[in-house]
Amino acid sequence: xxxxxxxxxxxxxxxxxxxxxxxxxxxxxxxxxxxxxxxxxxxxxxxxxxxxxxxxxxxxxxxxxxxxxxxxxxxxxxxxxxxxxxxxxxxxxxxxxxxxxxxxxxxxxxxxxxxxxxxxxxxxxxxxxxxxxxxxxxxxxxxxxxxxxxxxxxxxxxxxxxxxxxxxxxxxxxxxxxxxxxxxxxxxxxxxxxxxxxxxxxxxxxxxxxxxxxxxxxxxxxxxxxxxxxxxxxxxxxxxxxxxxxxxxxxxxxxxxxxxxxxxxxxxxxxxxxxxxxxxxxxxxxxxxxxxxxxxxxxxxxxxxxxxxxxxxxxxxxxxxxxxxxxxxxxxxxxxxxxxxxxxxxxxxxxxxxxxxxxxxxxxxxxxxxxxxxxxxxxxxxxxxxxxxxxxxxxxxxxxxxxxxxxxxxxxx
Amino acid sequence: xxxxxxxxxxxxxxxxxxxxxxxxxxxxxxxxxxxxxxxxxxxxxxxxxxxxxxxxxxxxxxxxxxxxxxxxxxxxxxxxxxxxxxxxxxxxxxxxxxxxxxxxxxxxxxxxxxxxxxxxxxxxxxxxxxxxxxxxxxxxxxxxxxxxxxxxxxxxxxxxxxxxxxxxxxxxxxxxxxxxxxxxxxxxxxxxxxxxxxxxxxxxxxxxxxxxxxxxxxxxxxxxxxxxxxxxxxxxxxxxxxxxxxxxxxxxxxxxxxxxxxxxxxxxxxxxxxxxxxxxxxxxxxxxxxxxxxxxxxxxx
Numbered sequence: 008x009x010x011x012x013x014x015x016x017x018x019x020x021x022x023x024x025x026x027x028x029x030x031x032x033x034x035x036x037x038x039x040x041x042x043x044x045x046x047x048x049x050x051x052x053x054x055x056x057x058x059x060x061x062x063x064x065x066x067x068x069x070x071x072x073x074x075x076x077x078x079x080x081x082x083x084x085x086x087x088x089x090x091x092x093x094x095x096x097x098x099x100x101x102x103x104x105x106x107x108x109x110x111x112x113x114x115x116x117x118x119x120x121x122x123x124x125x126x127x128x129x130x131x132x133x134x135x136x137x138x139x140x141x142x143x144x145x146x147x148x149x150x151x152x153x154x155x156x157x158x159x160x161x162x163x164x165x166x167x168x169x170x171x172x173x174x175x176x177x178x179x180x181x182x183x184x185x186x187x188x189x190x191x192x193x194x195x196x197x198x199x200x201x202x203x204x205x206x207x208x209x210x211x212x213x214x215x216x217x218x219x220x221x222x223x224x225x226x227x228x229x230x231x232x233x234x235x236x237x238x239x240x241x242x243x244x245x246x247x248x249x250x251x252x253x254x255x256x257x258x259x260x261x262x263x264x265x266x267x268x269x270x271x272x273x274x275x276x277x278x279x280x281x282x283x284x285x286x287x288x289x290x291x292x293x294x295x296x297x298x299x300x301x302x303x304x305x306x307x308x309x310x311x312x313x314x315x316x317x318x319x320x321x322x323x324x325x326x327x328x329x330x331x332x333x334x335x336x337x338x339x340x341x342x343x344x345x346x347x348x349x350x351x352x353x354x355x356x357x358x359x360x361x362x363x364x365x366x367x368x369x370x371x372x373x374x375x376x377x378x379x380x381x382x383x384x385x386x387x388x389x390x391x392x393x394x395x396x397x398x399x400x401x402x403x404x405x406x407x408x409x410x411x412x413x414x415x416x417x418x419x420x
Numbered sequence: 421x422x423x424x425x426x427x428x429x430x431x432x433x434x435x436x437x438x439x440x441x442x443x444x445x446x447x448x449x450x451x452x453x454x455x456x457x458x459x460x461x462x463x464x465x466x467x468x469x470x471x472x473x474x475x476x477x478x479x480x481x482x483x484x485x486x487x488x489x490x491x492x493x494x495x496x497x498x499x500x501x502x503x504x505x506x507x508x509x510x511x512x513x514x515x516x517x518x519x520x521x522x523x524x525x526x527x528x529x530x531x532x533x534x535x536x537x538x539x540x541x542x543x544x545x546x547x548x549x550x551x552x553x554x555x556x557x558x559x560x561x562x563x564x565x566x567x568x569x570x571x572x573x574x575x576x577x578x579x580x581x582x583x584x585x586x587x588x589x590x591x592x593x594x595x596x597x598x599x600x601x602x603x604x605x606x607x608x609x610x611x612x613x614x615x616x617x618x619x620x621x622x623x624x625x626x627x628x629x630x631x632x633x634x635x636x637x638x639x640x641x642x643x644x645x646x647x648x649x650x651x652x653x654x655x656x657x658x659x660x661x662x663x664x665x666x667x668x669x670x671x672x673x674x675x676x677x678x679x680x681x682x683x684x685x686x687x688x689x690x691x692x693x694x695x696x697x698x699x700x701x702x703x704x705x706x707x708x709x710x711x712x713x714x715x716x717x718x719x720x721x
Contacts, residue, residue, distance in 0.1 A: 008426065008427045009424060009425075009426070009427055009430070010427045010430050010431075035694075040695050040696055040699030077564050077579060077580075077582060078564070079560070079563045079564050080556045080563050080564075080606070080607070081557075081563065082556070082557045082607070082609050084609070084611070088427075089427045089609075089612070091607055103584050104584070106584065106586065107584040107585060107586055110586040110587045111587060111588070218424055231437070231440040231441060231443075231444045232440045232443050232444045232470075232476075234470060234472070234473040235473065236472050236473045236474065241472055244472060244473075248440050248469070248470075249440070250433060250436070250437045250440075250588075279432075279468045280467070280468060280471050280472070289425050289429075289430060289433055290425065290429070290433055291432075291433040291436035291437050291440070291468075291469070304444045328584050340593065342589055342591060343589070344588070344589065345441070345444060398587070399587070399588070402586070402587045402589065403589070404584075404586055404589050404591060406591055406593055411570075411591070411593035411594060411595065412583055413583040413584050413585075413586070413591045416584070416586050
C-alpha cells in the first residue's frame, strides 16, 4: 500500500465539496456519528437528501458564510491506497491556499462545471498546478446530469481545455465526466454515460502510477540535526540526521557537503536505529562520515559525482502570499529545506496573468496572490537544483523578518 | 530493487522529519505526553529520530487529577525505561493558585481547565515549541490546523491567520512569548496509529484492551464509575467487558464494549466500526458543534 496526496480545485459552485463528500461517503470513510452531525445541521440545503458538501465544512466561520477559508485535510483509504486530500478553496483571493495544498500533491483534480465549460478560474487552477509541478492532473467535468449526460458537451470541454493549456506542457491529463451529486463515475462506471468507457474517478485514483514521481537519481540529504550523545560509551558518535529527499546512498559513497564543498565518504547509515547498507529517497536516516569535518544543520550532503548548483543568485517563479505588498529592496529570510539565509528580492522580471497566462512586463506592485518571476540575492551561497528537476531542492519560502510570516513560495528556475 | 516505501514507513519518516525540525529550529521544545496511544506513538518516533542520543526535549504531562491509574502507571514505567526527563504539573494546583472555578455536573470535566496549567508550564520553562499527538482525522477544526501551528502569548490559535505551509518547509520563526505547537502525526488516521503500534510491537496501558469494568450507562455511552463522577439514584450500573479507544480523563472518556484482548482484534474492530473515534468516546465534544474550534482558539491543544 502507498499514499496518494491530491488536491481538489474548483469554486464554491463547481461542486468541489460535494465531490469530496461523495468520495468519502462512497468509500465508507464517513462514520455514522458524522453523518448524524450533518443531518442535524440546520442548513441542509437539499430536502431529504444528505448534503455531502457539509462533510468538508470545518470552522464555524465557514459554516456561517458557506465558504471554505483554508486548506482542510481529509483522509480515506481503500485496500489499494491511503489518500490524503488537501481541500483548497477556489476563490480568487485564496490562490495562496491552493499553492499551499498543491505543494505536496501528486495529483490535482480540477473541477469544471459542465454547464460553464473552461472558465477563468479553470485556467488559474491549472496554471498553479503546473507551476507547482503536480505530476498528474484529472479534469473532472462535473454536473453532467445537468447537461443531459451529453457526450458532445464533454468532448467540447476536452477540446477547449487542451487548447487553452497547450503552452503549459502538462504531463498527464485524465478527463472524467461525472456527477458528484448523484455519484456518476465516482466509484462505479455511470450507466448514464455508456459512451465513457474509461475508469471512474476512484479507480483512477487507486491505480494512477506515482512511483516515478520520486527521483531516485540525484542524492540530496539536507542535514536537520546533529546527533552527538557525548557519553562515555558513545564519545565519538557523531551522526547527521535528515531525510533523504531524492536519490540514495550506500556505505562507501564519496560525498560532498554543501555549500562548504568539504569531501568525505559514507562510513555508516542508520535507519530507525539499525545500521543499513543503503538508504534511499523519503527515508529519514542518520549518516556517518569517515572524516571529522564541519557539518551542521542547513548543510546538504550529496554524492560527489552529482552535485547541485551552489550560488547566491537565484532566478525564481514566486507566488506572493502576504497582505503586505512586496517592497523592492526589502530583505527576507529565505528557507529551503533546513537552510535559512537572509535574502533580497532584486528584480521583478514579469508578472503572470494567472487567468490568461500572459506575461506582463510593466512594473507594477506585487500583491497578495500575484505570480511573478524575479531574481533573488542571498547573503551566503546555498545549494539548490532547478524546481523542474527536483521539487524538493528547488523549493523555498520567503519569511518576513519582522512579522515572521511566510510571504512567498519560491520555485527556483 | 523495489524502492517504494510502504505507507507506514512514509508516515513514520515524515513524523521523524517533523520532530527533527522542531529539535533543529527551537531552543526549548517539549513533548506533551498524556499516556494515551498517540503520545506513546510520539515517544517511539522520538526514539527513532534521536537515538542513541537523548531526546532534545523533556516529556510534559498535564495531570488533571482525573486520569486512569493504569495510564499513570504506564507513564511512569515508560519514562523509567526511556531514561528521559518527565515534567508533571497538576491542574489541581492551578485551580488552587488561580482560584479557578471547578466545573460542576454529573461528569464535571477538567478538560478545559488543562489549558491554564499548560500555559503556566510553558511560561515556567519558557517552552517555545510543544510537540503534540493531535491528528487531522480526529475532528474538523484539527483538519485545518498546520503542522507547525503558531500560538500567540495567550496560546490562542487564529484559524484565519495561519501561515501558508508549503512543501516540507516548516517556518518556526516566532516572536518572544509566542510558541509553536507541532503535530508530527497530523497525517495519520486512527487506523494508521493502530497499525503502527502493531508493527512496532509497542506496549500500551492495559485499559486499551478488553477488561471487566463497572460502568454507568448514560445516553448510550459507558462511563467508568470513579470518585470523579457524581453518582445519582437512577444511575444504571452495569458490569461490562470494555476497552478504551482513547484515553482521556475518566470524566470525559467513554468505554466501548469489546472482546478485543489482543492488538489484532483491536485493529479488526477499528476497521469494522462505523462510529468515529471522538464520536464514540468523547463526551466533551458534543456540547456544541464548534467545541474544538473554540477550545483551540483559547489555547487548548
